[in-house]
Amino acid sequence: MIEDLFQFLRFPSISADSKYRPEVDACAGWLTDRLHKIGLEARKIPTAGQPVVLAKSRRDPAKRTVLIYGHYDVQPVDPLDLWKTPPFEPNVRDEKIFARGATDNKGQIMAHILGVEETLKEKRELPVNVIFLIEGEEEIGSPSLEEFLKTYANELAADIIAISDTSMIAPGTPTFAYATRGILCLEIRLRGPAADLHSGLFGGSVANPATVLSELIAQLHDADGRVAIPGFYDRVKPIESWERELWAALPYDDRRWLATTGAPALAGEAGFNTLERVWARPTAEVNGIGGGYQGEGPKTIIPSRAFAKLSFRLVPDQEPTELRTIITKYLTKLCPHSLELEVLYQEQGKPYLVNPDSKFGEKAQRALKRTFQKPIAFVREGGSLPIIQSFKDVLGLDSLLLGLALPDCNAHSPNENFPIENFAAGIRLNRNLLEEIGAAA
Amino acid sequence: MIEDLFQFLRFPSISADSKYRPEVDACAGWLTDRLHKIGLEARKIPTAGQPVVLAKSRRDPAKRTVLIYGHYDVQPVDPLDLWKTPPFEPNVRDEKIFARGATDNKGQIMAHILGVEETLKEKRELPVNVIFLIEGEEEIGSPSLEEFLKTYANELAADIIAISDTSMIAPGTPTFAYATRGILCLEIRLRGPAADLHSGLFGGSVANPATVLSELIAQLHDADGRVAIPGFYDRVKPIESWERELWAALPYDDRRWLATTGAPALAGEAGFNTLERVWARPTAEVNGIGGGYQGEGPKTIIPSRAFAKLSFRLVPDQEPTELRTIITKYLTKLCPHSLELEVLYQEQGKPYLVNPDSKFGEKAQRALKRTFQKPIAFVREGGSLPIIQSFKDVLGLDSLLLGLALPDCNAHSPNENFPIENFAAGIRLNRNLLEEIGAAA
Numbered sequence: 001m002i003e004d005l006f007q008f009l010r011f012p013s014i015s016a017d018s019k020y021r022p023e024v025d026a027c028a029g030w031l032t033d034r035l036h037k038i039g040l041e042a043r044k045i046p047t048a049g050q051p052v053v054l055a056k057s058r059r060d061p062a063k064r065t066v067l068i069y070g071h072y073d074v075q076p077v078d079p080l081d082l083w084k085t086p087p088f089e090p091n092v093r094d095e096k097i098f099a100r101g102a103t104d105n106k107g108q109i110m111a112h113i114l115g116v117e118e119t120l121k122e123k124r125e126l127p128v129n130v131i132f133l134i135e136g137e138e139e140i141g142s143p144s145l146e147e148f149l150k151t152y153a154n155e156l157a158a159d160i161i162a163i164s165d166t167s168m169i170a171p172g173t174p175t176f177a178y179a180t181r182g183i184l185c186l187e188i189r190l191r192g193p194a195a196d197l198h199s200g201l202f203g204g205s206v207a208n209p210a211t212v213l214s215e216l217i218a219q220l221h222d223a224d225g226r227v228a229i230p231g232f233y234d235r236v237k238p239i240e241s242w243e244r245e246l247w248a249a250l251p252y253d254d255r256r257w258l259a260t261t262g263a264p265a266l267a268g269e270a271g272f273n274t275l276e277r278v279w280a281r282p283t284a285e286v287n288g289i290g291g292g293y294q295g296e297g298p299k300t301i302i303p304s305r306a307f308a309k310l311s312f313r314l315v316p317d318q319e320p321t322e323l324r325t326i327i328t329k330y331l332t333k334l335c336p337h338s339l340e341l342e343v344l345y346q347e348q349g350k351p352y353l354v355n356p357d358s359k360f361g362e363k364a365q366r367a368l369k370r371t372f373q374k375p376i377a378f379v380r381e382g383g384s385l386p387i388i389q390s391f392k393d394v395l396g397l398d399s400l401l402l403g404l405a406l407p408d409c410n411a412h413s414p415n416e417n418f419p420i421e422n423f424a425a426g427i428r429l430n431r432n433l434l435e436e437i438g439a440a441a
Numbered sequence: 442m443i444e445d446l447f448q449f450l451r452f453p454s455i456s457a458d459s460k461y462r463p464e465v466d467a468c469a470g471w472l473t474d475r476l477h478k479i480g481l482e483a484r485k486i487p488t489a490g491q492p493v494v495l496a497k498s499r500r501d502p503a504k505r506t507v508l509i510y511g512h513y514d515v516q517p518v519d520p521l522d523l524w525k526t527p528p529f530e531p532n533v534r535d536e537k538i539f540a541r542g543a544t545d546n547k548g549q550i551m552a553h554i555l556g557v558e559e560t561l562k563e564k565r566e567l568p569v570n571v572i573f574l575i576e577g578e579e580e581i582g583s584p585s586l587e588e589f590l591k592t593y594a595n596e597l598a599a600d601i602i603a604i605s606d607t608s609m610i611a612p613g614t615p616t617f618a619y620a621t622r623g624i625l626c627l628e629i630r631l632r633g634p635a636a637d638l639h640s641g642l643f644g645g646s647v648a649n650p651a652t653v654l655s656e657l658i659a660q661l662h663d664a665d666g667r668v669a670i671p672g673f674y675d676r677v678k679p680i681e682s683w684e685r686e687l688w689a690a691l692p693y694d695d696r697r698w699l700a701t702t703g704a705p706a707l708a709g710e711a712g713f714n715t716l717e718r719v720w721a722r723p724t725a726e727v728n729g730i731g732g733g734y735q736g737e738g739p740k741t742i743i744p745s746r747a748f749a750k751l752s753f754r755l756v757p758d759q760e761p762t763e764l765r766t767i768i769t770k771y772l773t774k775l776c777p778h779s780l781e782l783e784v785l786y787q788e789q790g791k792p793y794l795v796n797p798d799s800k801f802g803e804k805a806q807r808a809l810k811r812t813f814q815k816p817i818a819f820v821r822e823g824g825s826l827p828i829i830q831s832f833k834d835v836l837g838l839d840s841l842l843l844g845l846a847l848p849d850c851n852a853h854s855p856n857e858n859f860p861i862e863n864f865a866a867g868i869r870l871n872r873n874l875l876e877e878i879g880a881a882a
Contacts, residue, residue, distance in 0.1 A: 075740060116877070196853065
């Protein structure tokens with residue numbers, strides 16, 4: 001089982017960096033073969049971007065159909081020097097599998113594949129029709145998937161979608177996520193002098209792109225940690241009182257959260273606690289900033305250019321396309337004429353919120369209880385799965401978010417890992433979930 | 442003549458980056474040989490850092506002594522992709538020599554060396570005793586030179602120092618610089634989470650080092666472009682009315698300055714014109730900024746760290762050591778406890794101001810007039826030569842700043858160049874200067 005996952009993890013399927021395109025494609029090929037091997041009809045289907053892997057059991061019209069969604073692409077790996085072992089050489093330490101993608105999402109989707117394989121081996125048939133839809137562009141915002149959903153809508157007809165790409169609140173605690181944050185990524189670029197200038201000969205006479213970039217970023221927040229862009233909060237839904245109550249009872253404490261981050265202290269928007277800040281409040285983050293001299297020692301120049309990669313996490317009912325315009329206008333107004341500002345639009349996706357007590361929601365709750373033998377934590381998810389809004393819009397389907405990751409799995413960070421225990425639980429969860437969904441009522 | 446300079450320029454003698462240490466040393470060795478070859482006693486003398494090259498003519502006690510100072514180290518070369526030809530493969534285009542160091546300072550010091558060589562070849566003796574003091578750490582703030590001056594004070598006894606490491610106001614206009622700005626370089630580093638964090642899972646709950654770094658930088662200036670650090674201007678000398686008058690008459694215009702920078706517009710401290718801003722007002726610049734994801738596309742992380750390289754240009758009578766403390770206190774007070782701030786002290790040097798009509802000042806003026814046949818421009822220098830304050834403090838000597846660079850020579854920038862015409866003028870200037878200083882009265 002683990003060797004299967006190891007093979008999957010060895011592909012450096014980084015979708016954000018075009019130089020890994022052949023490896024992303026090879027990973028899709030391997031995955032298609034793997035799905036074919038367990039007895040499914042499997043195809044690697046080209047898109048404008050990375051291929052989609054689509055695999056289906058033979059369709060029995062008497063059975064319900066479950067679409068299991070996941071992704072085989074992974075985040076970039078830098079800073080590489082912080083990895084204890086190379087990101088694409090998976091290995092086990094302290095009962096955890098370490099590799100880029102171990103938890104996000106190769107480990108979690110592989111648990112579903114192995115669950116289906118076990119059931120087929122034992123029973124020669126599944127309690128439901130299964131469709132695997134595994135894409136290669138989740139980490140860059142799934143730019144090709146909505147088009148794919150439209151083209152293949154008939155083949156993708158199902159009753160419900162199951163996704164394991166979110167977190168458990170604590171080890172062993174079954175976790176049902178009923179909301180995700182949306183996302184909006186922008187890159188801002190400032191151009192000043194035609195080339196780097198000597199800061200003595202010219203310093204004081206031209207605007208410095210790195211300084212002005214900092215001034216723009218400094219105006220993203222007010223002194224209370226609120227986003228200072230006018231209109232940013234206009235559509236934000238307040239947190240319901242039932243949510244506050246459920247969250248207060250969760251096996252969570254700030255000390256452990258702080259230890260997981262390794263930061264000197266927690267910080268955030270005034271008037272909200274940590275879970276509220278992460279699950280139900282929008283953010284504006286700088287993901288990367290750069291400009292001018294990056295080497296050792298001093299170099300006394302005025303940089304020609306500076307850039308910042310920004311991402312905004314959004315909550316229901318914020319609209320990324322609307323905010324993109326609002327943010328661009330705000331930055332453009334702030335930028336002095338002594339510099340040229342360019343705003344590049346990157347990935348974006350809507351936030352999502354669903355009722356956890358729907359018919360299939362209750363079936364998922366039963367599967368979670370059978371798998372973990374513990375009360376379920378009802379949570380929101382701080383991360384984003386923009387595609388679930390597309391599933392709703394294009395296929396008319398709701399998604400069950402049954403995450404298997406832990407907060408310290410280092411998704412998107414160096415030393416990403418996935419506990420073997422969670423991997424095994426994921427296989428059991430898949431079997432229980434398909435059984436529950438297959439059962440009458 | 443040019444081939445001599447080309448050999449000198451081929452050494453990548455970058456002092457800021459320790460991996461170039463062998464090349465810096467090799468450059469010093471080549472220079473020592475070259476000075477020996479023209480008939481001087483030349484030594485490469487080790488220091489705690491890069492070696493100093495010291496060369497002397499035989500001392501005639503009846504003659505005055507001129508110490509000619511320069512440096513053989515150069516600035517780093519990135520961004521390398523903006524160079525039209527490789528920085529250490531010198532070549533001539535449009536009557537200009539292109540290479541890193543062409544103007545700053547290899548071309549200018551080589552002009553002095555060749556001037557001395559010509560005089561010796563023609564007349565077999567010099568009108569003055571000459572000492573060449575050519576160091577290898579000017580671009581990193583001359584950390585070893587003050588100690589060197591103290592140790593070799595007797596050998597360095599002279600009447601006056603001549604330095605060609607500043608700019609001419611316009612092509613063909615003899616330029617006498619009577620002041621330089623000082624400098625103070627700091628690097629600030631912010632540490633937040635132990636590693637980069639997923640901006641969805643953790644975004645909103647910890648401070649972002651890149652955001653807070655931007656907030657610190659944004660507070661370096663007020664809305665009028667003045668440095669906002671309390672006490673920063675306390676010791677700044679106002680510009681004298683005779684300076685304003687002289688500068689207003691110089692062959693200078695903003696349009697040409699703007700074209701040289703290639704910036705969309707000029708900008709700076711309210712209430713001052715461009716020359717005043719660059720020559721007589723202090724600055725706070727970001728020379729480099731970095732943190733988080735630097736690659737292609739988005740990567741949704743909260744960076745673990747962020748840094749900025751800052752440099753402050755100082756004017757008489759600002760004190761770098763005092764300001765270092767003031768700036769550190771200011772930044773420390775602004776930084777929230779949710780992040781760790783580290784301030785690294787790098788190079789620093791005092792500003793300098795001298796009377797251009799001293800005895801040797803008038804001799805230099807005569808040499809400039811003979812060389813260029815034009816009225817002299819009296820200017821301040823926006824750049825820094827911290828070592829001239831050390832010359833004054835340790836050796837008790839004033840410095841004549843007789844620059845040969847032009848504003849568009851791209852010192853510290855890609856495509857650094859030195860017009861052949863200026864190189865030739867530098868050789869003539871050396872000969873006239875030594876003659877004038879050698880003459881009675």
